[in-house]
Amino acid sequence: MDSLRDYLLEHSVYPDEEFNRAAEAAIKTLVVPPQNNIFDYYKGPATLERKVWFTSDTHFGHQKDFLYEPRGFASSEEHDAAIIENWNSIVGPDDEVYHLGDVMLGDNEHGIKCLEQLNGRIHILIGNHDTDARIQLYKQCKNVVSVDYALRKKFGKYHVWLSHYPTITANYDDDKPWAKHMVNIYGHTHQQTKFYSDNPYMYCVCLDAHDNKPVSLEQIVEDIKEKKIALDNSISGQPWFY
Numbered sequence: 001m002d003s004l005r006d007y008l009l010e011h012s013v014y015p016d017e018e019f020n021r022a023a024e025a026a027i028k029t030l031v032v033p034p035q036n037n038i039f040d041y042y043k044g045p046a047t048l049e050r051k052v053w054f055t056s057d058t059h060f061g062h063q064k065d066f067l068y069e070p071r072g073f074a075s076s077e078e079h080d081a082a083i084i085e086n087w088n089s090i091v092g093p094d095d096e097v098y099h100l101g102d103v104m105l106g107d108n109e110h111g112i113k114c115l116e117q118l119n120g121r122i123h124i125l126i127g128n129h130d131t132d133a134r135i136q137l138y139k140q141c142k143n144v145v146s147v148d149y150a151l152r153k154k155f156g157k158y159h160v161w162l163s164h165y166p167t168i169t170a171n172y173d174d175d176k177p178w179a180k181h182m183v184n185i186y187g188h189t190h191q192q193t194k195f196y197s198d199n200p201y202m203y204c205v206c207l208d209a210h211d212n213k214p215v216s217l218e219q220i221v222e223d224i225k226e227k228k229i230a231l232d233n234s235i236s237g238q239p240w241f242y
Helices: 002-010 017-029 076-090 108-116 132-139 217-235
Strands: 052-055 096-099 121-125 144-148 150-155 158-163 182-186 199-204
Parallel strands (some): 096 121, 121 144
Antiparallel strands (some): 150 158
16 A cells, blocks of 8 residues: 555645645545556546636625626626536536635525535635635535635645735745745735736736636736736836835
């Protein structure tokens, strides 16, 4: 079984503590050794075939026009159906999705029915509308694999702080490449722009800023690169953030 553990760790894209714990559990419970693909036996962190997505503030069941009308819908029901369709049109069943809070409001039963229809392995970061009762309901959903208040993650060479609320995690007044900074990915604000006060290291994944769809890790990386280049060209040597 030691060789199986080595295989699991060697072939993990993100060999973090979560993976190590799951690998140990898989080793203890696995009866038949894998013949072809180890991931037929273990559904752990994202593999090369899985994409990583981010979103926030789905607000399923929120019966207020100030929420659904700016997003282009005539009713909460139309809003929820479109969000589910948009999500499932791009997110695969085995993709990793980080939902940065405020999953639903109003009718919990309706909200959970919406949540259960979503593709992917969903990691929920608790928002201000995610009550204790709702958190317990989230944990019972088969497609929800974790619920936390905030997470520090590393995706490849990129360090990120995932939180519902926008959080200052880096200054712009140094010459380090952006991959050396801690980037905050956040929700909550319902803004229609991707960056918080033009800070290239604070990226909004609210549905409002992304055409009512989750946004991929690859797109976030590209957007931050473009934002930093644009700011570097406009600042002319002046520190952007004090």
